[in-house]
Amino acid sequence: MKKTAIITGASRGIGRACAIELANxxxxxxxxxxxxxxxLEDTRTIILNKGTECTAIAGDIGDYEFVTDFMESIISLLPxxxxxxxxxxxxxxGLLSDMTIDDWNQIVRTNxxxxxxxxxxxxxxxxxxxSGHIINISSMWGLSGASCEVAYSATKGGVNAxxxxxxxxxxxxxxxxxxxxxxAIDTSMNSNLDPSEKAVLCDDIPACRFGTxxxxxxxxxxxxxxxFYLTGEIIKIDGGxx
Numbered sequence: 001m002k003k004t005a006i007i008t009g010a011s012r013g014i015g016r017a018c019a020i021e022l023a024n025x026x027x028x029x030x031x032x033x034x035x036x037x038x039x040l041e042d043t044r045t046i047i048l049n050k051g052t053e054c055t056a057i058a059g060d061i062g063d064y065e066f067v068t069d070f071m072e073s074i075i076s077l078l079p080x081x082x083x084x085x086x087x088x089x090x091x092x093x094g095l096l097s098d099m100t101i102d103d104w105n106q107i108v109r110t111n112x113x114x115x116x117x118x119x120x121x122x123x124x125x126x127x128x129x130x131s132g133h134i135i136n137i138s139s140m141w142g143l144s145g146a147s148c149e150v151a152y153s154a155t156k157g158g159v160n161a162x163x164x165x166x167x168x169x170x171x172x173x174x175x176x177x178x179x180x181x182x183x184a185i186d187t188s189m190n191s192n193l194d195p196s197e198k199a200v201l202c203d204d205i206p207a208c209r210f211g212t213x214x215x216x217x218x219x220x221x222x223x224x225x226x227x228f229y230l231t232g233e234i235i236k237i238d239g240g241x242x
Contacts, residue, residue, distance in 0.1 A: 002027035002053075004078045008061050008118065009088030011039035013187035014137055017213035018085055018220050019043055023052040025221060026082070030074055034060045034088070061088055062109035064117050071121040080129060083224055084122050086115045086159075087137040091189050096150045104151055111155035115162060123166075127173045133224055136163050136179040137216070140238045143181055156181075160234050167232030176231040180219055183238025186210040207239030 005026045009015035011033035033040040037058045047054040059066045089111045126132030142156025167177035
């Protein structure tokens with residue numbers, strides 16, 4: 001039976017790297033993005049050129065109705081969903097007192113509600129198949145919190161707790177749930193940092209550099225291939241920062 005992986009937020013950064021790397025191990029890759037449809041299609045082209053089937057569906061996974069339609073279309077098209085990578089996310093850098101309620105609602109919707117939406121819709125299918133693996137892309141700031149990133153830290157802390165709880169719920173059904181808590185990764189999400197700020201942060205990282213999206217993608221593959229008994233874990237990849 002052909003194996004399928006779904007990756008959200010796959011138009012750039014970590015999601016894009018995961019989709020391209022997973023194309024080496026799966027028969028069909030499903031990718032999603034909301035804002036950058038052109039980049040999503042570019043990711044799809046790269047995957048197709050590897051000889052792997054790829055379906056690209058643009059839309060807001062913070063929208064429960066969209067996710068319901070998205071999952072139904074995938075399930076009707078494919079025989080199984082073996083891996084689901086919840087990667088879509090945004091950041092907000094600034095003082096909490098400067099944040100508006102709309103800013104707060106948007107980051108919660110994108111980073112945390114989206115994880116609920118996708119898991120809520122895919123879990124019944126995985127339970128029916130009695131197999132599957134969910135990997136949530138989180139952050140080290142969900143473990144320790146970051147100054148001027150209160151909302152981001154809160155949502156990633158929520159993802160970590162969500163991961164641990166859902167893993168306990170689904171282990172009897174032979175479904176694993178894990179998360180990767182990323183450190184400072186060289187993506188557009190960190191484009192708000194100027195060169196001097198990046199240099200200061202690098203000085204604080206024992207590995208002396210930012211991580212790459214490709215390293216996180218490799219970690220996703222290794223985690224997927226790990227023993228079933230590894231579930232409910234938050235795997236920290238931060239160059240030794242925390």
